[in-house]
Amino acid sequence: MRDILAARQRALLEPFAxxxxxxxxxxxxxxxxxVDRPEDAVMRPSTRxxxxxxxxxxxxxxxxxxxxxxxxxxxxxxxxxxVIGNHGLEPWKATRRIHRRVREWRPLFEAALNSERGVxxxxxxxSLAIHFRRSRAKKKARAIVAAIAQxxxxxxxxxxxxxxxxxxxxxxxxxxxxxRERSRLLCDTxxxxxxxxxxxxxxxxxxxxxxxxxxVGRKQASRAEFYLDxxxxxxxxxxxxxxxxxxxxxxxxxxxxxxxxx
Numbered sequence: 001m002r003d004i005l006a007a008r009q010r011a012l013l014e015p016f017a018x019x020x021x022x023x024x025x026x027x028x029x030x031x032x033x034x035v036d037r038p039e040d041a042v043m044r045p046s047t048r049x050x051x052x053x054x055x056x057x058x059x060x061x062x063x064x065x066x067x068x069x070x071x072x073x074x075x076x077x078x079x080x081x082x083v084i085g086n087h088g089l090e091p092w093k094a095t096r097r098i099h100r101r102v103r104e105w106r107p108l109f110e111a112a113l114n115s116e117r118g119v120x121x122x123x124x125x126x127s128l129a130i131h132f133r134r135s136r137a138k139k140k141a142r143a144i145v146a147a148i149a150q151x152x153x154x155x156x157x158x159x160x161x162x163x164x165x166x167x168x169x170x171x172x173x174x175x176x177x178x179x180r181e182r183s184r185l186l187c188d189t190x191x192x193x194x195x196x197x198x199x200x201x202x203x204x205x206x207x208x209x210x211x212x213x214x215x216v217g218r219k220q221a222s223r224a225e226f227y228l229d230x231x232x233x234x235x236x237x238x239x240x241x242x243x244x245x246x247x248x249x250x251x252x253x254x255x256x257x258x259x260x261x262x
Contacts, residue, residue, distance in 0.1 A: 088177030
């Protein structure tokens, strides 16, 4: 993995500023710092300002593991072209069939985890997120989740940072959501930034020249090509992307003026 903010990577980013590029971001741990209580997650004011600036320059979307209404509320007013929730499923594949299946799962996990203090089950209608951040027996709780999930059909268990996501195996993932938005918005290339295991579905697309993948936090096992040292680096990346696009626009306008004067 290579540091996307290293000076030598500026030349690598420049072609994306020239082309019709889709920018896509995860929310928690990427646009917003990880916090003890998921409901308290919020972007820093500087990140919100920079993301608004970037969204005016590039087609920009957010693809989050949060439920669609939740993440939509947190990014309202920024000028995004789309908000996708539930790891790529919501809203375009949010079916009653999937909702019924998840509704049947929840009481099984609740019964098994009832005595585990500090474990919280977040019901996102089309998936479950089981949070362990405040648990003192994380390993035991994870083992319980794995055991319950093993007895279910058409389920996918995706570990995360202090959380395990339980999602329908046949539901769209973040990689599919990115491809759908790139096609819908007629974009030739894409840049995606994420920090968690669910973002590996995007990183695994492996499309050199068409997809630039960036992971928040360096991890050798990740399929991402590049990394940011920490979540705080998102502001520097947004600022660089904005300046590259603005510089490109200025150059294009100058060339058009020179051409018109001939």
